[in-house]
Amino acid sequence: xxxxxxxxxxxxxxxxxxxxxxxxxxxxxxxxxxxxxxxxxxxxxxxxxxxxxxxxxxxxxxxxxxxxxxxxxxxxxxxxxxxxxxxxxxxxxxxxxxxxxxxxxxxxxxxxxxxxxxxxxxxxxxxxxxxxxxxxxxxxxxxxxxxxxxxxxxxxxxxxxxxxxxxxxxxxxxxxxxxxxxxxxxxxxxxxxxxxxxxxxxxxxxxxxxxxxxxxxxxxxxxxxxxxxxxxxxxxxxxxxxxxxxxxxxxxxxxxxxxxxxxxxxxxxxxxxxxxxxxxxxxxxxxxxxxxxxxxxxxxxxxxxxxxxxxxxxxxxxxxxxxxxxxxxxxxxxxxxxxxxxxxxxxxxxxxxxxx
Amino acid sequence: xxxxxxxxxxxxxxxxxxxxxxxxxxxxxxxxxxxxxxxxxxxxxxxxxxxxxxxxxxxxxxxxxxxxxxxxxxxxxxxxxxxxxxxxxxxxxxxxxxxxxxxxxxxxxxxxxxxxxxxxxxxxxxxxxxxxxxxxxxxxxxxxxxxxxxxxxxxxxxxxxxxxxxxxxxxxxxxxxxxxxxxxxxxxxxxxxxxxxxxxxxxxxxxxxxxxxxxxxxxxxxxxxxxxxxxxxxxxxxxxxxxxxxxxxxxxxxxxxxxxxxxxxxxxxxxxxxxxxxxxxxxxxxxxxxxxxxxxxxxxxxxxxxxxxxxxxxxxxxxxxxxxxxxxxxxxxxxxxxxxxxxxxxxxxxxxxxxx
Ligand SMILES: CC(C)[C@H](C(=O)O)[C@@H](O)C(=O)O
Ligand SMILES: CC(C)[C@H](C(=O)O)[C@@H](O)C(=O)O
Numbered sequence: 044x045x046x047x048x049x050x051x052x053x054x055x056x057x058x059x060x061x062x063x064x065x066x067x068x069x070x071x072x073x074x075x076x077x078x079x080x081x082x083x084x085x086x087x088x089x090x091x092x093x094x095x096x097x098x099x100x101x102x103x104x105x106x107x108x109x110x111x112x113x114x115x116x117x118x119x120x121x122x123x124x125x126x127x128x129x130x131x132x133x134x135x136x137x138x139x140x141x142x143x144x145x146x147x148x149x150x151x152x153x154x155x156x157x158x159x160x161x162x163x164x165x166x167x168x169x170x171x172x173x174x175x176x177x178x179x180x181x182x183x184x185x186x187x188x189x190x191x192x193x194x195x196x197x198x199x200x201x202x203x204x205x206x207x208x209x210x211x212x213x214x215x216x217x218x219x220x221x222x223x224x225x226x227x228x229x230x231x232x233x234x235x236x237x238x239x240x241x242x243x244x245x246x247x248x249x250x251x252x253x254x255x256x257x258x259x260x261x262x263x264x265x266x267x268x269x270x271x272x273x274x275x276x277x278x279x280x281x282x283x284x285x286x287x288x289x290x291x292x293x294x295x296x297x298x299x300x301x302x303x304x305x306x307x308x309x310x311x312x313x314x315x316x317x318x319x320x321x322x323x324x325x326x327x328x329x330x331x332x333x334x335x336x337x338x339x340x341x342x343x344x345x346x347x348x349x350x351x352x353x354x355x356x357x358x359x360x361x362x363x364x365x366x367x368x369x370x371x372x373x374x375x376x377x378x379x380x381x382x383x384x385x386x387x388x389x390x391x392x393x394x395x396x397x398x399x
Numbered sequence: 400x401x402x403x404x405x406x407x408x409x410x411x412x413x414x415x416x417x418x419x420x421x422x423x424x425x426x427x428x429x430x431x432x433x434x435x436x437x438x439x440x441x442x443x444x445x446x447x448x449x450x451x452x453x454x455x456x457x458x459x460x461x462x463x464x465x466x467x468x469x470x471x472x473x474x475x476x477x478x479x480x481x482x483x484x485x486x487x488x489x490x491x492x493x494x495x496x497x498x499x500x501x502x503x504x505x506x507x508x509x510x511x512x513x514x515x516x517x518x519x520x521x522x523x524x525x526x527x528x529x530x531x532x533x534x535x536x537x538x539x540x541x542x543x544x545x546x547x548x549x550x551x552x553x554x555x556x557x558x559x560x561x562x563x564x565x566x567x568x569x570x571x572x573x574x575x576x577x578x579x580x581x582x583x584x585x586x587x588x589x590x591x592x593x594x595x596x597x598x599x600x601x602x603x604x605x606x607x608x609x610x611x612x613x614x615x616x617x618x619x620x621x622x623x624x625x626x627x628x629x630x631x632x633x634x635x636x637x638x639x640x641x642x643x644x645x646x647x648x649x650x651x652x653x654x655x656x657x658x659x660x661x662x663x664x665x666x667x668x669x670x671x672x673x674x675x676x677x678x679x680x681x682x683x684x685x686x687x688x689x690x691x692x693x694x695x696x697x698x699x700x701x702x703x704x705x706x707x708x709x710x711x712x713x714x715x716x717x718x719x720x721x722x723x724x725x726x727x728x729x730x731x732x733x734x735x736x737x738x739x740x741x742x743x744x745x746x747x748x749x750x751x752x753x754x755x
Pocket of ligand 1: 132135290592
């Protein structure tokens with residue numbers, strides 16, 4: 044088998060962690076007898092610096108011609124004062140929209156060996172293992188109008204939370220499908236006591252639920268879900284929600300694990316290439332120092348092997364290798380407690396290569 | 400002095416906790432030589448049952464003719480299947496809008512004696528003490544259009560996040576004023592990398608900040624704020640944000656204290672009566688059993704005495720009495736650990752009366 048992979052290192056530690064992933068991919072290719080043609084392209088601040096735009100046309104074309112896209116991270120203080128549509132994040136949002144990757148999957152898992160890094164008490168967080176399915180190409184992020192208006196009474200501004208029924212249904216189906224492969228428990232998060240879009244959302248979930256009698260469905264208001272995530276995270280199995288609620292809840296969920304440096308994500312479309320990226324940001328403060336934790340990117344690569352390359356065994360072996368280096372006690376600086384020596388990015392990558 | 404107070408017990412435990420507050424108010428009146436004319440009215444499910452509407456006109460009139468409104472709680476499974484505008488919550492939203500109480504203040508405090516009830520580790524949560532200032536009458540809650548549309552491509556739905564510059568400025572000024580009376584630290588929460596309304600919000604904060612050189616301002620993205628609230632809640636002093644972000648973050652913040660049953664809120668307008676209510680809900684499961692914790696409502700009454708009656712000493716004495724019964728080890732069922740006997744609502748109220 045031969046695949047095409049677009050790699051977008053982006054900004055900050057993005058280059059170090061994607062380069063770790065490529066090293067690991069080479070080894071996996073030889074172990075599982077497939078090959079990958081890798082093409083690199085710019086996005087975010089790096090693209091602004093070189094081309095004056097966070098998402099150059101060449102990058103779009105390379106991504107579209109690939110089977111999958113691996114992204115490092117975008118953003119940094121250097122570009123914070125540019126106008127909205129010329130900031131690094133605009134590149135990421137544009138790429139999501141162009142690739143139509145509407146289904147953002149964020150697995151949240153508490154690694155037993157890392158639990159002490161959680162801000163939550165052990166008895167609260169232990170055993171948490173769920174996945175957030177976030178709608179990624181609709182809602183307040185892209186709805187129109189999104190504008191300022193000068194009126195007789197001064198300035199006013201609107202953003203629009205827009206969904207079609209079809210957009211809701213396709214993400215909800217992704218979540219139900221996942222739930223059937225897991226513990227059969229789906230939590231749909233909305234704000235149906237206030238938002239009309241949430242009332243439609245809830246109706247769609249109720250309708251689709253008829254096709255999945257084996258899945259148990261809970262509807263939860265977003266404020267209550269934000270509580271539950273801290274109070275009883277073990278409650279959740281699959282969580283499905285709209286774009287902005289998903290943004291907030293998935294970051295909240297990430298932090299309860301205590302190991303942001305370990306969390307991967309996949310953004311899938313119905314057809315074209317999927318987009319894979321670590322949940323952590325570009326960490327400009329440690330960029331270029333060979334200190335970044337590459338494991339979130341390696342777990343993202345594992346999701347890529349699974350969903351875009353259908354290399355299920357390779358995906359599973361890579362995931363197990365990452366877990367095994369953690370159980371062996373290897374840690375990068377973000378997770379090294381008093382009892383661990385902090386490995387560099389490249390040293391940690393070596394450990395995973397050895398474990399493969 | 401003579402004041403007029405509207406009391407809206409609402410649903411579930413609402414009647415028990417407001418009745419506790421009225422008992423305590425009687426005693427405070429005699430201690431501080433003022434008197435209150437109390438008028439009771441229906442809201443929420445109780446009003447639906449009696450008048451077929453969650454916010455009867457009579458209730459609106461009584462509230463408008465008062466110096467302050469004390470609310471218990473609204474909602475319950477009994478009314479969950481009514482259409483949106485006839486549900487209990489619609490009564491609360493309508494009251495907020497009618498009274499123009501745009502400034503919702505939610506103090507978040509970790510009581511040293513209750514810290515073990517927090518899901519967070521002691522070293523993370525200890526010393527947290529901040530206040531969330533939530534815009535309460537704008538944003539996605541009330542913006543128009545808010546509707547379904549049948550199109551050639553099927554059903555679509557929109558909600559509108561709408562703000563005028565003036566609406567943003569008035570809430571931001573409330574927050575700056577509070578910050579000058581506290582630790583001089585303001586966190587403004589927005590999603591300026593995605594929402595146009597957040598970009599205007601941030602500009603207004605930056606402009607108003609020029610009038611408050613003594614206040615240190617942080618801008619934080621809502622996803623990052625949701626993380627920080629779990630990871631480092633002691634960071635915050637005053638947090639200001641728009642309506643829906645405030646809804647989510649204030650519930651998240653409430654739960655980290657471990658004592659939802661202790662948290663009060665005040666919703667203030669520029670002129671008319673303020674609206675005071677406990678943060679907890681109507682708890683239908685324990686309603687009518689004399690088990691509810693009345694302390695959040697008593698702390699809301701303390702805020703009412705402070706902000707609407709300008710009875711500063713009475714407010715402070717009531718707050719201290721509530722704190723003292725907690726330090727003396729008295730607990731209602733929600734907070735009674737192994738070492739405490741659970742007091743009933745009326746027993747707990749007796750303790751506060753004794754402490755006054
Ligand atoms: C960078 C930003 C635009 C983005 C988002 O809000 O979606 C990020 O927070 C994320 O969750 O991937
Ligand atoms: C009941 C509901 C409409 C309300 C809100 O969303 O504002 C509640 O969650 C609150 O925070 O007071």
